[in-house]
Amino acid sequence: MSFKEEYFQIWQLGWGMHKKYFGISADNEEKWQELDRECEQLHGKYKNTPQQKFVESLLLSVVSELEERSKDGKN
Numbered sequence: 530m531s532f533k534e535e536y537f538q539i540w541q542l543g544w545g546m547h548k549k550y551f552g553i554s555a556d557n558e559e560k561w562q563e564l565d566r567e568c569e570q571l572h573g574k575y576k577n578t579p580q581q582k583f584v585e586s587l588l589l590s591v592v593s594e595l596e597e598r599s600k601d602g603k604n
Contacts, residue, residue, distance in 0.1 A: 535580065536580070536583070539575070539580060539583060539584055539587065540587070542571055543571075543587040543588065543590075543591055546564065546567055546568070546571075546588075546591055547591045547594065547595070550563075550564050550595050551595065551598065552598070553595065553599055554599055555596075555599040555600055564592070564595070568588045568592065571584060571588065572584055572585065572588060
């Protein structure tokens with residue numbers, strides 16, 4: 530897989546998670562645990578690869594955005 534295809538696929542996975550979990554409330558423990566499991570799966574897929582740091586940064590950004598939105602009520 531080319532660089533472009535590989536990173537585009539990672540972006541798509543991150544975007545899909547962002548869309549899927551956007552709007553969850555801060556107190557919805559079940560959904561947060563589900564998100565955590567999906568993040569762990571994606572991270573595990575790219576563990577010890579050149580893309581690992583990119584995946585980590587993307588996941589942290591997505592989760593941070595979801596947390597902010599869940600707290601400020603702008604979801």
